[in-house]
Amino acid sequence: MKPFKDHYEIVIIGGGLAGMSCALQLQARGIKDILILEKHNLPGGLATDFVRNGFEIEATLHEMMSIGTKKEPLKVGQFFMDMGIEIEWLPVPECYRVVLPNSGIDTTLHEGYERAAKEVDAVVPGSFEQIFEFLKLCRRVYDSMNTLSVTPMSKVQMLLKHPDFVKTVGYSATEVIEALKLPKKAVELLTPYWIYVGNRMDDLPFTIYAFLMADYFTGSYVCRGYSHEMSIKMENKVEENGAQFEFKQEVEKILVKNGKVTGVRTASGYEIGADYVVSAAYPNKVYTQMIEPLSEVPEGAVKMVNGRALSVCPVSVIMILEGTPEELGITNYSTFSGDTMDTNEIWANYGQLDKPFNYITTICLNIANPDCTPKGYTQLSITALPQNEPFKNIREEDYYDFKRKIANDMIETYLRHTGTPDFRDKIVEFEVETPMTIAHYVGAWKGSIYGYSHSVSDHVVARLGMKEEDHFIEGLEFAGAHGMSGDGMGPQITNGRAAAKAILDDLKKKEAAK
Secondary structure (H helix, E strand, O other): OOOOOOEEEEEEEOOEHHHHHHHHHHHHOOOOOEEEEEOOOOOEOOOOEEEEOOEEEEOOOOOEOOOEOOOOEOHHHHHHHHOOOOOOEEEOOOOEEEEEHHHOEEEEEOOOHHHHHHHHHHHOOOOHHHHHHHHHHHHHHHHHHHHHOOOOOOHHHHHHHOHHHHHHOOOEHHHHHHHHOOOHHHHHHOOHHHHHHOOOOOOOEHHHHHHHHHHHOOOOEEEOOHHHHHHHHHHHHHHHOOOEEEEOOOEEEEEEEOOEEEEEEEOOOOEEEEEEEEEOOOHHHHHHHHEEOHHHOOHHHHHHHHHOOEOOOOEEEEEEEEOOHHHHOOOOOEEEEEOOOOHHHHHHHOOOOOOOOOEEEEEEHHHOOHHHOOOOEEEEEEEEOOOOHHHHHOOHHHHHHHHHHHHHHHHHHHHHHHOOOOOHHHEEEEEEEOHHHHHHHHOOHHHOOOOEOOEOOEOHHHHHHOOOOOOOOEOEEEOOOOOOOOOOHHHHHHHHHHHHHHHHHHHHHHHHHO
16 A cells, blocks of 8 residues: 555655644645655654663754743744644743953853843943944844735835834844944954854844844743654644654655646655645755756756855764763853954854864753753753865765864863863763764755855845745745745744745635636
8 A cells, every 4th residue: 555645735845843834834724735755764854852871962952042932922932832832941041151261251141132231231331322222223123024024015115114124134244233333342242143144244144143133132942852842743733733744755856847846756766746845955956956857947946056155064062971060160051152253263264174163152951951961960062163165075984083073172162261170071972963964864955954154145135035036946845944034943934934825825826816
């Protein structure tokens, strides 16, 4: 007996957060004939964990944005509530600690725009009003982006209702900050999050930076049951709503005829018809390897993927340490530390692998989730997000030596920056994640988890304006880090919903044309 029907209304390639969010959004609008094909044996993609010798270890999630409280949910939190998915969110107790020894900075900032401005003012006296107004500007841009993503407006309406968004769109974070004449030391305190969107401040659109700042300083969360809790509960709800969810089923080909999707073919040889296909695979892979026949790939699709730069990729050292955070001298959930906060200098450093990374982010999950390890142990991860290109030069025979060296360098950098006592003799479990790890487990293009680089010429606003021009094959949508909203687990929810909306809009057009 075949495990599949001959035809489905929607086939979703990839059971990650974006694919499942797409399915949930479609189901909420009455579409039930959905098949999700996942190559792994677990849902969630990168939203997952792993178990080693009795320790359950978070694989990727640092913190979730756009959750909010039950009384005042934000966009992603509201989506989970609307879908009937109950997740136990634990608030992260701070935004971050930033340690820059060469600038004499060691400060912790907390959620709340006024509180954060006061904490900056304690380091840069007299800056409170300026910083508070700046954070409120970020919030206004954030609110505008959330509104404009669902409410089309004319240019005149945008100017009247969203003047700050209009004034700052098209400018880099550096250009806006310099125009506002923020003190240099205050800028250093407010720059750490840049790495989570993977571009230096000189080329990072202010709209993206402002959205990030407003979101994080509203407060962030982690799942009590790790990111895997989120994935499992989403999968359960998708199946409860009637979708078919199949694991260990890799899709090799997307079948196209006369410019329109007709279905997919799996690696095991099954051909499955479909009206629409939603792909978690990057457009780079889809348009060069997966469309059958390749003659159906328009020239514009190839130009589009060649014209977009992949964003940063991960290197993470994940550890279980013997001892509590207090015993180990670890005091903060999130610590950004560096030899510099000059993002041009960091970017140059991140473009090579011969020298230790000069900027890292460190997460101690126990500070937000005390029960994430058995009593007496600590889960700690140290992450850098370098550029993708240098990794192509690592030879297979050198890979494990490379992992050991880069892990030791990153641990030494953290210890040097923060003055934390050396804990290397306390390591109980140890894993190093690289782009090769990501490519192996989830098949992401070149091990990328951050999609396409956000730049002044290519970011969510520009992508929205090019939406129609970048739609090359009828019935084919994309949902993942490479989607319109970009990278991060929260944006994956948004990207999945955007793919669903595109399908629903197309169905509405077809219905109106009858």
